[in-house]
Amino acid sequence: MNSPAHSVVHLSIRRDKIKLAVGTGVLYQKDNETYIVTAWHNISGRHTETLGLLSKELAIPNNIIASIDVQVKQGESVSFIRMSITIPLLIENKRTTYFIHSQGYPKVDVVAIPIDLDKEYIMESSIASGEKVDLPIQLRSKQPHGLTMDIIHIQDTEFKNYDIGDYSDALYVSDEVFIIGYPKGITDYTGQAIWKRATIATSPHLRWQQQEQFLVDCASKEGMSGAPVIYYCRDGKINTGNIYYKGSEPISIFHGIYVGRVGSTSEFEAQVGKVWKRKIIDEIIDNKMYDFLPEELVLLSSDIKKIIEEEWPTENQEYTKQVLDEKTSYKYMFMHSIMEKINGRANKDDVLALILEYAETLNKVVKI
Numbered sequence: 148m149n150s151p152a153h154s155v156v157h158l159s160i161r162r163d164k165i166k167l168a169v170g171t172g173v174l175y176q177k178d179n180e181t182y183i184v185t186a187w188h189n190i191s192g193r194h195t196e197t198l199g200l201l202s203k204e205l206a207i208p209n210n211i212i213a214s215i216d217v218q219v220k221q222g223e224s225v226s227f228i229r230m231s232i233t234i235p236l237l238i239e240n241k242r243t244t245y246f247i248h249s250q251g252y253p254k255v256d257v258v259a260i261p262i263d264l265d266k267e268y269i270m271e272s273s274i275a276s277g278e279k280v281d282l283p284i285q286l287r288s289k290q291p292h293g294l295t296m297d298i299i300h301i302q303d304t305e306f307k308n309y310d311i312g313d314y315s316d317a318l319y320v321s322d323e324v325f326i327i328g329y330p331k332g333i334t335d336y337t338g339q340a341i342w343k344r345a346t347i348a349t350s351p352h353l354r355w356q357q358q359e360q361f362l363v364d365c366a367s368k369e370g371m372s373g374a375p376v377i378y379y380c381r382d383g384k385i386n387t388g389n390i391y392y393k394g395s396e397p398i399s400i401f402h403g404i405y406v407g408r409v410g411s412t413s414e415f416e417a418q419v420g421k422v423w424k425r426k427i428i429d430e431i432i433d434n435k436m437y438d439f440l441p442e443e444l445v446l447l448s449s450d451i452k453k454i455i456e457e458e459w460p461t462e463n464q465e466y467t468k469q470v471l472d473e474k475t476s477y478k479y480m481f482m483h484s485i486m487e488k489i490n491g492r493a494n495k496d497d498v499l500a501l502i503l504e505y506a507e508t509l510n511k512v513v514k515i
Contacts (some may be wrong), residue, residue: 148304148396148397148399149218149299149303149304150304150397150399151301151304151305151327151375151377151379151399151401152216152327152339152340152342153216153218153227153299153304154173154174154216154298154299154300154301154303154304154375155171155172155173155174155216155327155328155340155374155375156171156172156173156174156183156185156213156214156215157169157171157213157214157329157332157334157338157340158170158171158172158183158185158189158211158212158213158214158373159211159212159214160189160190160192160208160211161208161209161210161211161212162202162204162206162207162208162209162210163209163210165204165206167192167202167204167206167208168189168192168201168202168208168369168370169329169331169332169369169370170185170186170189170329170370170372170373171185171327171328171329171340171370171371171372171373171374172184172185172189172213172260172373173185173301173373173374173375173401173404174215174298174299174300174301175259175300175301175302175428176300176301176302176303177428177429177432178432180261180432181261181262181263181264181298181300182259182260182261182262182428182432183213183234183259183260183262184257184258184259184260184373184404184428185257185258185260185372185373185404186256186257186258186372186373186404186406186407187247187254187255187256187257187258187406187438188201188256188372188406188407189208189258189372189373190208190211190236190245190258190260190438191207191208191438191441191444192206192207192208193207193444195254195256195406196254196494196495197494197496198444198445198492198493198494199494207441208236209235209236209237210233210234210235210236211233211234211236211260212231212232212233212234212271213231213232213234213262214229214230214231214338215229215230215231215232215286215298216228216229216298216299216338217229217230217286217296217297217298218296218297218298218299219294219295219296220294220295220296220297221292221293221294221295222293229337229338230270230284230286231270231271232262232268232269232270232284232286233268233269233270233271234260234262234268237440237441240440241440242437242440243437243438243439243440244260244261245258245259245260245261245437245438246258246259246260246261246431246432246434246435246436246437246438247431247436247437247438248427248430248431248434248436249430249434249436251487251489251490251491251492252483252486252487252489252490252491253356253358253491254491255358255423255427255431256406256407256421256423257404257406257423257427257428257431258431258438259428259431259432262286264285264286264287264297264298265285265287265288266285267283267284267285268283268284268285268286269281269282269283269284270282270283270284286298301375301401302401304399304401305399305400305401306385306394306398306399306400317385317386317387317388317400318347318351318361318378318402319347319350319351319388320347320348320349320350321346321347322346322347322378323344323345323346323347324344324345324346324347324363324376324377324378324379324402325342325343325344325345325376325377325378325379326342326343326345326363326365326367326371326374326375326376326377326405326420327340327341327342327343327374327375327377328340328341328343328370328371328372328373328374328375328405329341329370329371329374330343330367330368330369330370330371331368331369331370332370333370340374343365343366343367343371344365345363345364345365345367345376345405345420346363346364346365347361347362347363348361348362348363348364348419349361349362351402351424355421358423359423359424359426359427360403360421360422360423360424361403361421361422361424362409362419362420362421362422363376363405363419363420363421363422364418364419364420365405365418365419365420366418367405367407367408367418367420369407371405371407371420372405372406372407373404373405373406374404374405375401375403375404375405376401376402376403376404376405376422377399377400377401377402378398378399378400378402379397379398379399379400380397380398381397382397383395383396383397383398384398385398385400401425402422402424402425403422403423403424403425403427404422404423404425404427404428405420405421405422406420406421406422406423407420407421408420408421409421439492444492445492445493446489446492446493448497448501451485451489451493451497451498451501452501452505454485454488454489455485455501455502455505456505458481458484458485458488459505459509467506467509467510468510470502470503470506471503471506471507471510478499478502478503478506479499481502482495482498482499482502485498485502486498
């Protein structure tokens with residue numbers, strides 16, 4: 148069985164030819180289609196909560212270079228080579244090339260980028276003179292003399308035993324998993340990913356903040372966002388809670404996508420990271436919802452004000468006082484409803500400020 152590391156993708160996130168950041172992705176298959184799954188903030192270039200730009204250059208990504216392990220077979224011989232393809236994130240500024248989750252608030256920090264294994268992509272390269280050239284390459288092909296090339300999906304590396312049933316949620320607090328990615332973009336000439344050990348820190352069954360996510364305790368670094376979270380046992384052992392299984396080969400199970408640290412401002416602080424569950428990926432692919440265009444993603448304050456006015460419960464004369472009362476939670480409840488209405492297309496703190504501003508205006512009118 149192939150190592151799950153062969154399905155991990157190194158991402159160089161760019162604006163035109165300018166490199167903005169490094170991230171991680173994973174090759175995922177559904178309905179015979181292939182996707183690179185990664186974190187939404189990698190691709191959008193924005194913070195998932197504030198929607199502020201992440202790049203120091205204040206630039207928004209419009210393409211990525213995906214470095215992918217390609218399996219080369221010829222007879223009994225099997226080897227791997229790294230191929231780097233350029234993938235645009237926009238099509239003629241009309242739509243994005245990637246799918247997002249339909250839930251905009253709270254933002255699901257995961258995207259799925261469709262890729263066609265039989266299509267010719269561009270690989271940026273250099274010849275001996277130093278001249279830059281663009282070479283057309285395919286990720287899947289049949290060559291002369293029985294040589295074939297193909298990629299490894301994360302599902303191709305997984306343990307499958309239908310007697311056990313659904314083991315994808317067989318995770319409990321204190322279980323150990325691995326996050327496979329590129330911390331600080333670290334790799335070598337082979338392009339191999341780094342395995343970081345992590346411990347399940349919150350119960351996946353209870354979810355976290357009422358979302359399909361859980362937390363892990365792991366000393367992760369930037370560049371790991373979008374990395375797959377894997378249960379891996381080289382000795383072939385797995386305990387699903389009800390059944391203990393011992394196989395003859397290493398066991399690997401894909402559980403979700405790591406999207407970054409929570410609440411840590413320093414690399415030397417205790418680090419807790421967030422993982423979106425695997426089921427989220429299937430929901431994204433099934434819905435096939437494209438993201439908003441970069442210039443349309445963040446709503447104008449004037450648009451938000453109109454929605455606040457439209458949604459304000461005018462039949463409740465006491466509502467304005469309740470919103471302005473610091474002892475009540477009315478303002479937060481209303482903010483949550485507005486954030487859902489606008490599909491998370493604003494900073495919630497800015498929305499709250501606009502709500503309080505509107506309430507103050509109404510309150511002055513009442514007093515007059």
